[in-house]
Amino acid sequence: MKEYLKNTWEGIWTVLVGMKVTLKHLFVPSVTIQYPDVKLPLPERARNRLYVNMDDCIGCDQCARACPVDCIEIETVKALPTDDLGVTSNGKKKALWVTKFDIDIAKCCYCGLCTYPCPTECIYMTDVYEFSEYKREDLIYNFSVLTPQEAEEKKKNYEKFMAEKAAAKAKAAAAKAAQAKTDNPNNSDKK
Amino acid sequence: MNLYDIIFYLFAAITIVSAFIVVNAKNIVYAAFSLLFTFFGVSGLYVLLGADFIAIVQVMVYIGGILVLLLFGVMLTHKITSVDIKAGSVQTIPAVIIIGIFAALLIGLMYSTHWAVNPAEIPVTTTKSLGKTLVTEYVLIFELLGILLLVAMIGAATIARRDGDK
Amino acid sequence: MGLLDREFSDGNIVIAKTEDLLNWARLSSLWQLSFGLACCAIEMMATSASHYDFDRFGVIPRPSPRQADIIIISGTVTLKMATRIKRLYEQMPDPKYIISMGSCSNCGGPYWEHGYHVLKGVDRVIPVDVYVPGCPPRPEALLEGLIKLQEKIRHETLRKKTA
Amino acid sequence: MYEYLNNIVGNEVITYFVVAALPLFLVVLPFALIAVLAERKVSAHMQDRLGPMRVGYHGILQTVADILKLIQKEDIIIPQADKKLFNLAPFLVFIGSYAVFAALPFSSKFIGTNAEVGIFYILAVSGFVVAGILMGGWASDNKYSLLGAMRSAAQIVSYEIPTAIVVLTLVMITGTLNLGTMSEQQTAYFWNWNILGGAGEGIQQILLIPFMVVAFTILFISTLAEVNRTPFDIPEAESELVAGFHTEYSGMKFAMFFLAEYANMFAVSAIIVSLLFGGYQSPFGYLGNTLGIPALIPFEQLFWFLSKGVFFVFVQMWLRWTLPRLRVDQLMTVCWKYLIPYAVFNLLIVGIITLI
Numbered sequence: 115m116k117e118y119l120k121n122t123w124e125g126i127w128t129v130l131v132g133m134k135v136t137l138k139h140l141f142v143p144s145v146t147i148q149y150p151d152v153k154l155p156l157p158e159r160a161r162n163r164l165y166v167n168m169d170d171c172i173g174c175d176q177c178a179r180a181c182p183v184d185c186i187e188i189e190t191v192k193a194l195p196t197d198d199l200g201v202t203s204n205g206k207k208k209a210l211w212v213t214k215f216d217i218d219i220a221k222c223c224y225c226g227l228c229t230y231p232c233p234t235e236c237i238y239m240t241d242v243y244e245f246s247e248y249k250r251e252d253l254i255y256n257f258s259v260l261t262p263q264e265a266e267e268k269k270k271n272y273e274k275f276m277a278e279k280a281a282a283k284a285k286a287a288a289a290k291a292a293q294a295k296t297d298n299p300n301n302s303d304k305k
Numbered sequence: 306m307n308l309y310d311i312i313f314y315l316f317a318a319i320t321i322v323s324a325f326i327v328v329n330a331k332n333i334v335y336a337a338f339s340l341l342f343t344f345f346g347v348s349g350l351y352v353l354l355g356a357d358f359i360a361i362v363q364v365m366v367y368i369g370g371i372l373v374l375l376l377f378g379v380m381l382t383h384k385i386t387s388v389d390i391k392a393g394s395v396q397t398i399p400a401v402i403i404i405g406i407f408a409a410l411l412i413g414l415m416y417s418t419h420w421a422v423n424p425a426e427i428p429v430t431t432t433k434s435l436g437k438t439l440v441t442e443y444v445l446i447f448e449l450l451g452i453l454l455l456v457a458m459i460g461a462a463t464i465a466r467r468d469g470d471k
Numbered sequence: 472m473g474l475l476d477r478e479f480s481d482g483n484i485v486i487a488k489t490e491d492l493l494n495w496a497r498l499s500s501l502w503q504l505s506f507g508l509a510c511c512a513i514e515m516m517a518t519s520a521s522h523y524d525f526d527r528f529g530v531i532p533r534p535s536p537r538q539a540d541i542i543i544i545s546g547t548v549t550l551k552m553a554t555r556i557k558r559l560y561e562q563m564p565d566p567k568y569i570i571s572m573g574s575c576s577n578c579g580g581p582y583w584e585h586g587y588h589v590l591k592g593v594d595r596v597i598p599v600d601v602y603v604p605g606c607p608p609r610p611e612a613l614l615e616g617l618i619k620l621q622e623k624i625r626h627e628t629l630r631k632k633t634a
Numbered sequence: 635m636y637e638y639l640n641n642i643v644g645n646e647v648i649t650y651f652v653v654a655a656l657p658l659f660l661v662v663l664p665f666a667l668i669a670v671l672a673e674r675k676v677s678a679h680m681q682d683r684l685g686p687m688r689v690g691y692h693g694i695l696q697t698v699a700d701i702l703k704l705i706q707k708e709d710i711i712i713p714q715a716d717k718k719l720f721n722l723a724p725f726l727v728f729i730g731s732y733a734v735f736a737a738l739p740f741s742s743k744f745i746g747t748n749a750e751v752g753i754f755y756i757l758a759v760s761g762f763v764v765a766g767i768l769m770g771g772w773a774s775d776n777k778y779s780l781l782g783a784m785r786s787a788a789q790i791v792s793y794e795i796p797t798a799i800v801v802l803t804l805v806m807i808t809g810t811l812n813l814g815t816m817s818e819q820q821t822a823y824f825w826n827w828n829i830l831g832g833a834g835e836g837i838q839q840i841l842l843i844p845f846m847v848v849a850f851t852i853l854f855i856s857t858l859a860e861v862n863r864t865p866f867d868i869p870e871a872e873s874e875l876v877a878g879f880h881t882e883y884s885g886m887k888f889a890m891f892f893l894a895e896y897a898n899m900f901a902v903s904a905i906i907v908s909l910l911f912g913g914y915q916s917p918f919g920y921l922g923n924t925l926g927i928p929a930l931i932p933f934e935q936l937f938w939f940l941s942k943g944v945f946f947v948f949v950q951m952w953l954r955w956t957l958p959r960l961r962v963d964q965l966m967t968v969c970w971k972y973l974i975p976y977a978v979f980n981l982l983i984v985g986i987i988t989l990i
Contacts, residue, residue, distance in 0.1 A: 122972060126851065129957065136680045136956045146524045146684045149614045162609075183581045220577040223606040246603040246616035248623065250577060250594060253604055334772060338719065341765050361751050361758045369761025369794065373787050376768050380780065432750055432811055496702030499689040505872070526678055527687040529696055535877035537710060537884040540703070564708035564884040 161226045161239040164217055166257040170202040170236035173210035177228035177237050185221035186228060189214035191265075191272045202234045211272075212258055213265035219245070220253040313353050320346030337376050344368050358432045490628055497540070497566060498624040501617070504539035504559065505532035509546025511573035511607040518610040528617055536562040541620070543613075544599075547575040547582065548590040560597045568624070570616050571599040574606040581606075661740070661940075662732060666896040667697045673951050680955045707885035715882065716773040723770030724883065724890035730762030731894040734901040739814040741914045741935035752813040753801055756905060757794065760860065763898070764790045767869075767879050770891075774882035782878025785962065786862055786869035792969045793859040793866075799977035800853045803984050804828060804909045807842070813905075817913025824917035829910040841987050845980050850910050852977050854949075857902035859969070861895065863950055865957040868965060903946035907939065914939040 147154055156162075173190040190210040193199050199208035229238050247253050260268065323342035330336040344367040351360035439447050503525070507515055519525045519532065533539045536559050548556060560569070571593050574580030579591035593599060600623060603616035671686065671694065678685030686693025711717055737752040739745045764787050771783020807828065808816050820827045829846045831839030859866035870878030880891045907913060914935035922930030960968065 122976070125968075125972075129953075132956045133952060136952060139682055140676070140679050142682055144679060144682045144684050145521050146527070146682075147522055148527070148684070148687065149523060149611050150618060153611065162605075184584055218578070219604050220602065221574060221580060221583050222604070223574055223581050243605065243609050243612045244615040246601050246608075246612065246619050248601060248619070250592065250599075250602055253577065253602060334716075334719075338765075338769060357751050358754075361754050364761060365754070365758035368765060369758060370791070373761070373764050373768065373791055376765070376772075377784070377787065380768070380772055380784065493702065493706060496699045497706060499699040500696070500703040521681055521683045524678070524683040524685075526674060526683060526685050527693070529686055529689060529693070529699060531674070533877070534872040535881045537882055538877065538880075538888050540707075562710075564710050566706065566708075 162243040167236040170234040173212040176231040185218045187216045211268045215257040316349035498621040501541045504542045511545035514607045515545045523610040541568045544576040545572045553590045704889045709885045714775040719773035726766030731897040733759040741932040743932040771879035778875045793856040796856040796973040796977045820912040827912040861898040864954040903943045907942040
């Protein structure tokens with residue numbers, strides 16, 4: 115009986131205590147950040163959307179190899195000796211045309227592993243987090259500064275250059291062979 | 306035809322139609338739910354007869370209590386809705402004859418009786434007089450009924466009790 | 472899509488205003504199916520909680536798909552769950568919308584290459600309206616996705632498209 | 635009330651319909667619109683949030699948007715459902731909760747029906763809500779709906795008992811079942827309210843006060859359970875039963891259930907107010923009497939009735955956002971082992987006091 119009455123009293127009392135807490139909170143100013151109007155400043159090293167500064171990119175492919183989910187795709191074409199690609203901001207000479215530098219941001223898991231190996235620190239995580247899209251294809255970001263035609267042209271140029279070089283080599287080799295042939299009888303005689 | 310007549314016929318129609326469904330519905334849940342409308346119609350008729358307290362008791366006890374328990378029973382019974390609840394052999398001809406005789410008797414009685422016609426009066430409250438009658442004139446019956454219900458309740462509780470709790 | 476199927480052949484001012492009103496009602500009362508899958512669901516809960524407060528946009532969780540307008544696919548969609556998601560989506564009454572939240576539901580995320588058990592993007596089973604990237608997205612990113620969805624609804628029309 | 639309107643309209647039948655529709659359009663619908671928003675705002679601020687903010691100033695149009703959206707939603711009736719009962723159920727529930735408004739004394743001039751059995755009638759018609767819930771739950775052909783409906787019906791039927799006993803206590807003191815008369819007895823000034831012993835004089839009144847407080851507590855808890863509000867919302871327990879008996883309802887039919895729930899909230903608050911808190915009576919006397927404008931009094935009464943009712947609705951919301959949900963066995967324990975014994979003892983003691 116005593117326990118019964120105690121239970122009753124505790125039931126009512128604890129409810130009243132709870133109600134006191136909620137009533138207090140009714141008059142506490144709310145902590146809500148009204149997002150589109152007010153934005154919380156991000157911490158200094160927040161990792162969000164990837165960005166590649168193509169001016170500095172030397173196309174070394176290290177970021178793509180570091181990526182655990184393989185969301186970076188890089189294709190490069192060697193520059194011709196005649197092409198001047200300039201230098202990066204930390205003084206490295208660029209030697210590759212970056213014909214394709216795609217990051218599928220939908221796959222990216224924001225680990226930041228790609229940013230460490232970059233020799234020129236051209237790939238880094240920005241503090242932009244508002245980039246939702248209606249179409250998934252729009253989440254594949256093309257960073258390459260070359261247009262597809264230019265890329266094609268560079269590729270062709272390089273192939274041509276290589277072909278020329280190969281031809282020159284072949285010619286040189288043929289010439290060498292021919293010369294060797296002319297020289298050969300004397301040598302063979304010695305043997 | 307004034308408003309009261311319209312309401313009377315409305316309630317009468319609800320009662321009869323739903324009662325017909327109660328008897329004839331193949332689906333037992335339909336029958337149970339039509340019973341709701343039957344009770345409702347009957348309580349409406351009670352109101353028109355000036356018996357407001359009885360009408361409310363009708364709604365409260367039958368709809369709020371008995372019908373809900375009935376529905377509980379129906380719904381908790383496994384696959385009761387698919388059971389064919391009509392009896393196998395229906396003796397139509399004897400039934401029609403008996404009903405015919407009974408109906409003829411009733412109609413004959415209705416026409417031969419001299420109905421006392423009183424002018425319609427505004428229903429006065431019945432609660433107070435009902436209460437007074439119950440605790441003065443019919444107090445013995447009232448108490449006996451109370452004891453009967455108590456006995457029934459104790460009996461039910463005894464049957465439902467688990468023996469292991471002793 | 473229920474009402475939206477009945478397109479009018481040409482618009483007039485009445486239809487234009489009516490559909491503005493209807494679109495406004497739809498976009499400001501998006502009831503969300505309380506449904507979470509993985510780590511993104513934690514961020515989704517944070518979005519519903521005090522700091523970000525989904526309720527400001529009229530988004531309240533409904534337990535039953537019959538009363539929900541929007542389903543936020545928040546997390547890794549395993550092949551086993553995909554069938555359930557499809558069923559839940561089909562149980563929702565039209566007009567209904569989908570936000571795909573996080574890398575996993577956008578395209579399989581970290582599992583896109585070697586995840587034998589993961590659906591490579593929830594858009595393979597249900598039509599997604601807005602993709603919110605992130606792993607997981609910040610609550611603000613989800614809110615931005617919702618605002619994008621609201622913009623999309625605002626431009627829906629009863630009229631036949633004249634493109 | 636009838637006379638005024640009968641003079642204006644000039645036809646008895648139409649007058650009845652107008653009178654019947656008045657509470658719906660004057661009280662139920664606006665109340666539901668405001669209450670849904672208030673619920674969201676109260677819950678938000680209790681959780682240090684803001685609640686709806688982006689539709690109109692501080693989200694005042696949120697419910698309007700909700701309703702407009704619900705109208706646009708597809709009305710799904712699953713093929714296995716029992717279509718007739720499925721369609722009928724929301725209306726039955728709504729009728730049950732709307733019929734209650736007929737007997738509520740909004741002011742001395744505005745009572746739907748001044749029947750002698752007022753409070754009894756209210757208890758009776760809530761039976762329709764139970765029947766409607768059972769109907770909806772069964773017709774949905776969904777196990778969660780059925781279980782929710784069962785729980786709901788069991789809960790409402792159980793909690794009707796303590797409610798009825800407390801109402802009986804009050805009836806014993808006031809000697810009437812009529813809510814209008816009951817309110818009239820608790821004349822102006824709050825010390826005449828039943829919670830403070832009623833309008834009489836003497837030692838009896840002071841003795842009654844603690845028992846009236848007990849009566850109020852029991853009545854509040856059991857009416858809360860009757861309208862399936864948290865902490866007694868196990869019929870729609872999200873984590874166990876999806877959405878309870880209205881799991882399969884979408885669009886406007888769901889809105890009907892929603893509307894009925896909020897109408898019910900106000901109805902039970904109004905019952906508490908008229909039984910214990912002076913009904914439509916003002917706590918401090920009437921401005922109309924002071925200024926000498928008797929025509930002002932009914933409006934003042936309406937104001938007091940509505941504001942008292944809304945206060946108790948607020949308390950219901952407050953409780954909702956404070957307490958977690960009870961388990962089914964706890965729910966039944968609260969009813970059968972605590973509320974009913976207390977209510978019966980209360981009834982006995984109040985009876986003895988009134989006899990002294």
